[in-house]
Amino acid sequence: MLEIRCPYCGKRSQNEFSYGGDGNIKRPTLGEEINTKDWDDFVYFRDNPRGKHTELWHHTSGCRQWFKASRDTATHEIFATCKMNEDFNE
Amino acid sequence: MRISMSNQFRTTNSNGLINKNKILNFTFNGQTFQGYEGDTLASALIANGVHLVGRSFKYHRPRGFLGVGVEEPNAMVQLHEGDRSEPNIMATEVELVEGLVANSQNCWPSVKFDIGEINNLLNRFFPAGFYYKTFMWPKSFWYKIYEPVIRKAAGMGIAPLNPDPDRYEHNYEHCDVLVVGSGPSGLASALAAAKNGARVILAEDKAHFGGSLLNDDVTIGNMSGREWASDVISQLKNLPNVVVKNRSQVFGYYDHNMTVMFERVSDHIEKPSQYTPRQRLHYIRAGEVIVSTGSIERPISFGNNDRPGILLASAAREYMKVYETLVGKKPIIFTNNDTAYSTALEFLKNDITPIILDTRDNSDGELVKEVQNQGIQIRFNSGIANTKGHLKIKSATIGKLDSDKENFISYEEVECDCICMSGGWTPTVHLSSQAGNKLKFKEEIDAYVPDQKRQKETAVGAANGSYTLDQSLAEGFQVGFELSNKFTSNNSKTDTPMSKEPSQESHEKLWCMPLPNGKKPKRFIDFQNDVAVSDVELALREGFRSIEHVKRYTTLGMAGDQGKTSNLNGLQYVSKIEKKIVPEVGHTTFRPPYTPVTIGTIVGREVGNHYLPTRKSPIHKWHEENNAVFVAAGLWVRPRYYPRGNETMNDAVNREAANVRKNVGICDVTTLGKIDIKGPDAPEFLNRIYTNAWLKLPVGKARYGVMLREDGMVMDDGTTSRISENHFHMTTTTAQAANVLSHLEYYLQVVWPELDVNVLSTTEQFAGVAVAGPKSRELLTKMFPSIDLSNEGLPFMGLIDTKLGDIPARIYRISFSGELAYEVNVESDYGLHLWKKIMEAGSDFGVQPYGTEALSTLRIEMGHVAGPELDGRTIPFDVGLNGMVSQKKDFIGKRSLSKEAFVAEDRQTIVGLVPVDKKSKIPEGSHIVENDKAPTPNPKLGHVSSSCWSVEYNNPFSIAIMKDGKKQIGKTLFAVSPLKDISIPVEVVSSHYVDPKGERVRS
């Protein structure tokens, strides 16, 4: 079980959190034209890197805040976490 | 039953850790024995001369004790009787209590005469991979013939059938330094870390602390090893920053230094208090873990080396020193190293002279010298070729080895009643390996030791391959101090005491004896899985090269044992045949649990009603008192129906639903998800979340909304109302409430943080009651006489804030049943009061409560979609909600709706089905096909999502989602359920079966 530092609450065990996927994905702007390929890339396609990965977590059984984590997908090491409007301080 | 001559095999001295003043009676295989307080089941049986405890897994060979603790592969018993009965328990790990009952397993009819032993005679038909090779063909034989027979023959113990009556607990702990194992290096690290001020947990599997110090004659400072151990333990126990746990096995090492420990809290207590759990699981998140798990002695492979009475030399010594038990009186000691000589010395203390066989040419170690000084002649260059004795060892064929030790040059038959063997030592690296440590092979000890760590874990002492006491203590004190310095600023270092132990010479690299002339007895490597040298040879001959493949083909090192005594010997043998060095062969992966753990401990308190939380509405008590039959809806418990007299479920559901159509019914809808949405950007936010328009919803009005996922699939639906300019009240389905909240939070926090909106779950804050039916207006008018509830005063999709007496109440004009209907909300605590008031006021109008079944019937008849239709595979078009999709604005998932497949001409859509005979109920999940006689695969047009008995038309009615559905209306097709062998001719109709124009809700 991972130990994750919520930027609002501090270190908590993984069972308080839900995983939220790739943190680098930008949703296309509402109302703007977008071709099918770009849209499908946004909806369906994700990189599956081995190593450092920026991802989203949700402190579901805690403060209910979404935040970013920089995690190694192979070793599970978490290098840093930060609020959505911050950058990692690595 | 007879009482046997007891305790004939006890030592003459009493320096052990048992209490001979307290006699304990116990039963093994129906016979009563006596042992002492402090005994294990194993030591008490051996003290009574019992070595035969079970039958081996594959060949059903008679087996006894090999070890004295967790390393035991053979002596597994069925412990206790009745509901507390437990299979596969190591007798070496069971502390004796008064009245203990144990039985042998894997034998029938008895351990002394076992039918399955025929497998041993037929052993040439049971080679490695036997199951893979034999039971391949024909396939149909597998389920009916092979598998049941194999299961019966291969079973170990028997699991009890009833629930476990004992209580188990989970505990979460945090500490700076966790020390696993209380041998010399563990005690040293714990003391050094604790005295430096770190928060320390020290865990020991056994009842007694000290590890090897309990068995070795050594000196630390001016104390014996044992005295030093108990001195350190009492120092630790007196420190407030230390938790010391015995009977506690750290069996798993997971990510981020999460370890899991299994504590036997009251297994050793005859009558534990009812407040004491039987066992406890500790989740320990440690800053640093010190692995001081010691080492396990290796057996030696020789002909018939598995007979009862053949055991590890270290085990024999611990039985003597800790349990005052003699494993035999005519021992042979067989070794490739010096350590077994301390076992010889211990026999000599009891006036027993062992025969000593040493594979080496010579040794000048101090232990060897001491044995020789006592006038014992050591047979160097010797080994055991074979043994005799069916149920217990009787004699051994010992042989002189030739110079390259590949053959015996002479033989001699020697009587004996036990053989104590030692093939050297293997560091217990399981936890380090589980932690991700890349092990390295240490040539001088011929074993793997931890090397490159991935987590905050440090091995010390024998677990690190440091076999001398000096090294162990030095490492322990050093590592304990250094690691604790990460957590404290005391910088206070504890001095390492001087220690003294006999010097040792190195071992010989020889773990497998040659076969005796002209014979091929089995030479076992893995006792638990019945894997012999010949099985490994066969696997290699058949081309299995990877050690992981050899492991799986032969089962070497698998299962509960995790290769504790067999792993290295297996590797050594593979490397010898393959002519590779061991590190090239590699090693298999160690997995948790290190030792078997009861399922009860893993489950803890999460059993029965504690398995999941239960959510009940504030009106629950009334439902209970009024004969409701309940159903689980997620975590919620909801009334399903309220039977009267002898009514069946169908009777009750039809009555409840019909009463809504005719009079008025009320339903507890408290479980619906409710989300409070506030902020100046709330209308804009809803406009993006929902498919329809929200900007112009007037205050005091509700609107039905549908929300999609980005892939275009419907996520949820519900009614959302505008309470004031910037304040909305959203409702969700019961099932999706939590997901919808997370969804809204995601978009507000991650995607559109610029929107000034807050969301909060208010599901628990409001109780809700649906009042539905043509007489609902009259009923509510009676309850709220001051309010205008006419169609003009409160039109469809309107809402009014009012009061019920002094209680604030909100009335929504919304309908799920398709009838004229309202929903009344009050604060939760007044929910029961509201419900009772409605029932009271409704008595003149024939009011009846209705449950989830009638609720379903009413919405299915009307063609309203719910969970079964919104199953994550349907877009709005599929479920008849295309009218809800705004063409003017963008919203979540909109772009997906124009994908090719989603706009296809023959896209699936919702329809109704009525059986042609107007009688047959169509099972939910049935497939719709054009021709029920067509050969498989019969093309499927769609599936039945919801079924009910239409109370309006008095015949079955179903909703289906079907390819090109609207074009199928009027056709006769078949609803087939091949699993139930059902085929029903059905007519396809509109999904709006009742009141298709929706006039009633607006009446």
Ligand SMILES: [Zn+2]
């Ligand atoms: Zn938090």
